[in-house]
Amino acid sequence: MRYKLTVAYVGKNFKGWQSQKDVRTAQDELEKGLSQLFGEKVVVNAAGRTDEGVSAIAQTVHFDNDKEMTPFSLIQAVNFLLPEDLSVVDARIVDKSFHSRKSAKRKTYVYRLYVSPYRHAVYDTFATQIYKMPDVELMKKVAQSLIGEHDFVAFSSTGSSAKTTVRTIESIDVNLNGNLMEIAICGNSFLYNMVRIIVGTLIWIGLGKLPCDTIDKMLATGNRKLGAKTFPAIGLRLESIEY
Amino acid sequence: MRYKLTVAYVGKNFKGWQSQKDVRTAQDELEKGLSQLFGEKVVVNAAGRTDEGVSAIAQTVHFDNDKEMTPFSLIQAVNFLLPEDLSVVDARIVDKSFHSRKSAKRKTYVYRLYVSPYRHAVYDTFATQIYKMPDVELMKKVAQSLIGEHDFVAFSSTGSSAKTTVRTIESIDVNLNGNLMEIAICGNSFLYNMVRIIVGTLIWIGLGKLPCDTIDKMLATGNRKLGAKTFPAIGLRLESIEY
Numbered sequence: 001m002r003y004k005l006t007v008a009y010v011g012k013n014f015k016g017w018q019s020q021k022d023v024r025t026a027q028d029e030l031e032k033g034l035s036q037l038f039g040e041k042v043v044v045n046a047a048g049r050t051d052e053g054v055s056a057i058a059q060t061v062h063f064d065n066d067k068e069m070t071p072f073s074l075i076q077a078v079n080f081l082l083p084e085d086l087s088v089v090d091a092r093i094v095d096k097s098f099h100s101r102k103s104a105k106r107k108t109y110v111y112r113l114y115v116s117p118y119r120h121a122v123y124d125t126f127a128t129q130i131y132k133m134p135d136v137e138l139m140k141k142v143a144q145s146l147i148g149e150h151d152f153v154a155f156s157s158t159g160s161s162a163k164t165t166v167r168t169i170e171s172i173d174v175n176l177n178g179n180l181m182e183i184a185i186c187g188n189s190f191l192y193n194m195v196r197i198i199v200g201t202l203i204w205i206g207l208g209k210l211p212c213d214t215i216d217k218m219l220a221t222g223n224r225k226l227g228a229k230t231f232p233a234i235g236l237r238l239e240s241i242e243y
Numbered sequence: 244m245r246y247k248l249t250v251a252y253v254g255k256n257f258k259g260w261q262s263q264k265d266v267r268t269a270q271d272e273l274e275k276g277l278s279q280l281f282g283e284k285v286v287v288n289a290a291g292r293t294d295e296g297v298s299a300i301a302q303t304v305h306f307d308n309d310k311e312m313t314p315f316s317l318i319q320a321v322n323f324l325l326p327e328d329l330s331v332v333d334a335r336i337v338d339k340s341f342h343s344r345k346s347a348k349r350k351t352y353v354y355r356l357y358v359s360p361y362r363h364a365v366y367d368t369f370a371t372q373i374y375k376m377p378d379v380e381l382m383k384k385v386a387q388s389l390i391g392e393h394d395f396v397a398f399s400s401t402g403s404s405a406k407t408t409v410r411t412i413e414s415i416d417v418n419l420n421g422n423l424m425e426i427a428i429c430g431n432s433f434l435y436n437m438v439r440i441i442v443g444t445l446i447w448i449g450l451g452k453l454p455c456d457t458i459d460k461m462l463a464t465g466n467r468k469l470g471a472k473t474f475p476a477i478g479l480r481l482e483s484i485e486y
Contacts, residue, residue, distance in 0.1 A: 056365075087361065087362050121251045122251045
């Protein structure tokens, strides 16, 4: 049987998704629970990694196992074994042709920010603070340059193992509700730190800390240094993956 | 000088708002920070208590102190002294006639829920799980009986010290977004556990676990036992207070 699971976890409690020695990662916790449930070592294949501190409500994995369980029983049982800050929210039995990464059509990440000169005890649990209100209309306008297929090398951190830095962004939506802002970015796949660099650069343009043509120049030159710093992990959440 | 402060805190980390011996409360933490800042014991008057586990982004307090500080300096300094899970988000110097509780015109609480047969590691940090989708249109309809001035004794837990159980509810809004639900209740003031009993009763009616006329009967008879159990604190947040 090939199982497809959708997984949620609280990013700030993990050193990222991917299995690592001597630190707590979401993959390790999930595999520990599944291995206990199936009575043998289970290794999962994920749609992608999330970095240290990044949350997810739609991380997707697949794995094969001979034992047949109904999705309902599997989720109930594994959630009992998993820690509080990680849970399986959906399960399906899928065809052997399904692959969590290769079959993914698009992913949506949402980055959350709040605007205030002061820190906020509640918002700090899921959003990044910015001190002044940026020009949201300008952000929306310059974001349009990112839509489509581009070489996003200027929007990636070194250390990426990707073969190509060409990616396709389908949409970027900026929503402001009071002093809370959500930036939703939908694309086929993302480079290392790509969403956090895009968000930072949009915000800095909106604040007038970077020129309006920064994004066009970054795309044209591939120069990472023209952009903003990589914004903090706390605001970022993997929101959905479509297959 | 009379100072008015707006305070945010993460409910699950506190044994409620009100000062108590030997347990961690939001009031004690705030007063500790303010006392350190002003160099003398500061006692604050709050708009109201919040119960153990209930969050706030708009708890409001006032206190008097001879030292004059600008709101900006006060907030920056006290937030440095306060713990991570509590912060001051606004400060004003107000007239002596201002009183955090007596001057309040209306308060809005929002209760958050998610619908799923399975627990959710991320949503569990701020919302209450319900297992099946209730009839939201029915909930909206029966909620209308609560609008206006009523004796809400059937919607309060024993142990309330209120002189009268008559309160006015101005509006109840139920919003569903995917499997996340928000119930916003706006009124002049609230009895002990009132919001959590209203929410529970609306949900149980929506699920068909209680008859449609439950709210009318509760208002008519004052019988708490006709309603649902008090729903968990985790979903509740004090969202705003208007003066």
